[in-house]
Amino acid sequence: MSLLDPFIEDTALHMGLGHRARRLVEVLVDYIRSLPGGVEGLRHRFEQAGMGEQFPAGNPPHRLLASQLERIVGRAELVALARRAAFPTGMFAVVAADLLPGLIDVMEREAALAASEPAVVAERLAPAAVPRSLRGSALRGALWVLVAGVLLCLTGWIHQKTRAPAGTVAQAAAVAAAERHQMPRLTLVVSATGVDVRGRLPSEADRRRVWNALVAQYGRARVGGDIQRDHHTQSPRWLDRLLTVLPSLNQPGLALSFSGDALNADLGRLPEAERVAVSETLRRAFGHLPITGLWDPGRVALSQLPEQHDADQLASALNQGVVRFAHKSPELRADSMDTLRASALAIRRAGPRLRLEVGSHTDSLGTSDSNLRLSQQRAEAVVAELRALGVPSSALVARGYGEDHPVADNRLEAGRERNRRIVYTVLD
Template sequence: MSAYDRFVEDAAIRLELGHRARWVIDVLQAWIATRPGGLEGLQQQFEDAGLAARFHSWRQPAQVPLPIVASELERALGAPTLAVIAQRSDMSPGAFRVVACQLLPGVVGLMSAAAVSQQAAPAAPPAPGAAFRRMAGVVPSHAMYGMALRSLLWMLAAATVLILTTLLLLKARTPLWTSQALSHDHTSRVVLQQDGMRLQVEGSLPNESDRRRLWSALKAVHGQQNLSGSIALDPRAEPPRWLDRLINDLPHLQGDGLRLEFDGPQLRIVTTGMADAQRLAISHRLRQDFPALQMQGLWGPGLAALARLPASAGSGERVAALNLTRLKFHMGSSELTGDSLETLDAVATALRQAPAGTRVEVAAHTDSHGDAHSNQQLSQQRADAVVKALQERGAPAAMLVPVGYGHDQPVADNRSDAGRAQNRRIAYQLLE
């Protein structure tokens, strides 16, 4: 029994793959052999991932191969590549990662041994009698030339048929070793619903590594006994850019009745059953750490004041409530952050309901970082951006006057971070 057959038999029994063991091993070998650089290219990929010692141990027959875990394998090859090979192996991505960690060291060892054997193989001996014919000066006959020509023609015909057949097969199906980038058809989604001490979890993430990291963090914060639900694997989901920050913020995102729904670029928040101080703290944390997400359900003094405005409220009362709201911009630009969109909706609603003839100055202010001219230009651009956004939401165009004041009107000390944050603001003033 060859080393390859022994390896297949061992995989079939040890990993409980049965007759599928040979297929999975062949898929791995085909992928390695046809990727750019072959075995050497794969070694370079592992070295770039900081896993050089492991790969080198697999190529040394006298050395015990070092083990590898699923997260390391994903770091070296990438989740899309692993998903494609798993599909070719007729296995789920999660199961394939476990199997690949066990098989890849052996497959690399077999291919390394075969490469060494080919390099060490002696050159083929000359055909019997060839040297004698050369020494004797024997000249081939016309019949021999004819036989050689016919053989050459048959070989050319066979090669043509083989090439055409191969091309047809390649067009009919994608070869095993083709690495295709998975299209992202869905968004990653995580929903956390807290009820007392219990936390209900649901959603879907693109890979096992993300799922395990989140679940481990939830256990550390809430305890295994308080968790229920599950997170599904969806290899076609977009990678969640917010996951790392969510894991870091979990200790601060707690409270009876809290519901957070992360869904791709959107975040829906429910805090209505919580105390005002908790609602404010959680909304502040989410606005600070997830500015790129479009948020619904934020709470703060400004939104609360606008929600309490009676329909008969006058212009002065409305402008006073507007000045309790907070709009934010991306650093050094006039682009509003995603967490500001809900506030813009509320401000536009309050302005649409203002008495006829009301005119409001939308004033933008910056901190003192940078020169005066640049800050004045930036503040004007921000005031224009806010007015445009409010008009898109139905606020009357004739009501709003955008003005940029730069850093000339501070309300706090620019020498501290907190002071500069207060000075970066949008203010509203009722015009006569």
């Protein structure tokens, strides 16, 4: 077993990344190995960025901030690596910066182990005193067997191709076409006269479940549209939850569109109070999916800022927003991205003189040290994502406060949820 496997398992557990930890570590390892000289090439990158003291010779690098990793790797390369790992750029930068020292240590220990193995293997496999002529005969025999095997395989392959039925090519094309249309889709548009539903689901049973649920809610005469059946379509992960929350999603003007495992909510035609309420319903039901179009009090407050507002008014509006993370992890939840996009736009419009501290606070579950570290990682994740959305680096400072400044009772889940927060503070 590779030394990287325990490292990946530990990353998955303690960073809350689950199965995605393997892909992230593999992307980092491939990047380091692609550099001239491998680890030494990475050390040279540190020196070129003016950060040689962060990676002293003979030692793993010191712990980095996400912004420091971006200086070393380069913005374009960081974005490309994040895309390969299927992570948001900001989140990738935070996790990669945190993992790099331990990963370098593991890679160097694995390289040292690999360097020592060839001599051991050669010693174990060294042949006994066998006459040279006998060894030569054995090698020639093995070579002839190998050649004969290759010729037999090649002959069989040619025979199969020449006798393939005429429909094989068409069948392959049909399979490829089916594979291009595997995503389940469903669109619901609610109006004053009823609901229109359209999409593609894998089975008649799924189609009937959706149709019957809508008929039960709106009445047969007020349900229109068409749901196609396609057995090549994957089973939707969201269908059961959608049927559960349908009674709460009856506001005229609401439009929901599921595509694969993603959800887009069009709430622009709803009153502002209903936008927030529907968004909360969708977050609770589909927080495990990438969601766009959601609102929260912060996004509403930002949209209501006067044309001429000061930095304190901006910070107050930003602080009404809610940024959510995976449990005990610095990973930003997908349902927080609309809030961050609105925040980034407002901060960019404030001009180059604005400086904000992005403070992160946790609840009291876990140790004080682990919560302090987690809060710093979360603050850095928010800063990295805002920078990825166009906010200048000079405008933001990340700071983690851990569990030291609660605003509610940590003995209650509702209190712990309030204590897990991001706070924007204007800096002089």
